[in-house]
Amino acid sequence: MKKRAPLVVANWKLNGGTDLICTSVASVLNKSFKAEVGIAPPYVYISDMVNFLRNSNILVGSQNVSKFASGAFTGETSAQMLKEVGCTFCLIGHSERRQMFLENDASCHTKIERALVNGLMPILCVGENDQQYELGLTQDILYRQLHQALPNLELQGKRLCIAYEPVWAIGTGKAASAEQVQEVHQYIYQELCAILGEEAAEGVQILYGGSVKKDNAAELLAMPNVDGLLVGGASLDPEHFAQICTIANDVAP
Numbered sequence: 001m002k003k004r005a006p007l008v009v010a011n012w013k014l015n016g017g018t019d020l021i022c023t024s025v026a027s028v029l030n031k032s033f034k035a036e037v038g039i040a041p042p043y044v045y046i047s048d049m050v051n052f053l054r055n056s057n058i059l060v061g062s063q064n065v066s067k068f069a070s071g072a073f074t075g076e077t078s079a080q081m082l083k084e085v086g087c088t089f090c091l092i093g094h095s096e097r098r099q100m101f102l103e104n105d106a107s108c109h110t111k112i113e114r115a116l117v118n119g120l121m122p123i124l125c126v127g128e129n130d131q132q133y134e135l136g137l138t139q140d141i142l143y144r145q146l147h148q149a150l151p152n153l154e155l156q157g158k159r160l161c162i163a164y165e166p167v168w169a170i171g172t173g174k175a176a177s178a179e180q181v182q183e184v185h186q187y188i189y190q191e192l193c194a195i196l197g198e199e200a201a202e203g204v205q206i207l208y209g210g211s212v213k214k215d216n217a218a219e220l221l222a223m224p225n226v227d228g229l230l231v232g233g234a235s236l237d238p239e240h241f242a243q244i245c246t247i248a249n250d251v252a253p
């Protein structure tokens with residue numbers, strides 16, 4: 001049994017459409033989960049999703065947020081806009097954005113500040129790539145990502161999550177083992193204490209992402225420092241996602 005309800009977040013990435021909104025919602029909507037469930041569809045579907053979910057506890061979020069507040073930034077979407085259309089959280093610094101869209105730790109820091117100021121819960125994604133993993137650099141990479149993205153934040157009364165997503169586990173079917181994840185999450189917690197102080201660090205939920213399926217969700221969630229899951233591919237199958245949410249629900253206090 002966990003001390004607090006786990007958070008399970010679906011990241012649809014560049015997938016899904018109007019049909020998936022209806023079906024994904026149908027599979028989780030009528031269940032009263034004690035676990036928290038969130039869905040991050042592509043931007044264009046956020047309003048529809050919020051509308052579908054208006055009588056439920058399911059959270060809707062975005063997969064990214066602009067580091068700018070407003071102005072001549074074609075293609076960008078601000079934290080204030082996301083809040084206005086009903087988002088409650090946003091992913092920041094997902095490895096796909098770091099790799100393909102050149103996001104860095106400094107931009108993550110700015111985005112986290114924007115999210116917090118506008119009442120969104122940031123979910124900062126961190127994790128090492130295959131080569132870094134092979135070289136035993138996991139802690140060095142996480143140290144840099146956390147220490148550059150998280151200092152000097154105003155967290156009083158706000159929520160912050162970290163998602164540990166080893167790049168080598170994303171979309172590969174090769175999830176990190178529960179023991180590996182626990183060890184890394186313990187390290188992340190230690191660094192959060194150093195950066196934010198112990199009291200604030202206690203309030204930060206640490207999620208795991210990377211080839212999460214219904215078959216490994218229970219063992220991951222059984223780890224003391226695993227506070228939730230960030231689910232990519234498996235969240236596109238509504239029944240599969242609902243089963244993961246049910247597993248999370250079973251360990252909720």
Ligand SMILES: O=C[C@H](O)COP(=O)(O)O
Binds near residue numbers: 094212233
């Ligand atoms: O945000 C989700 C992660 O990138 C995990 O994706 P995956 O579950 O398809 O491995």
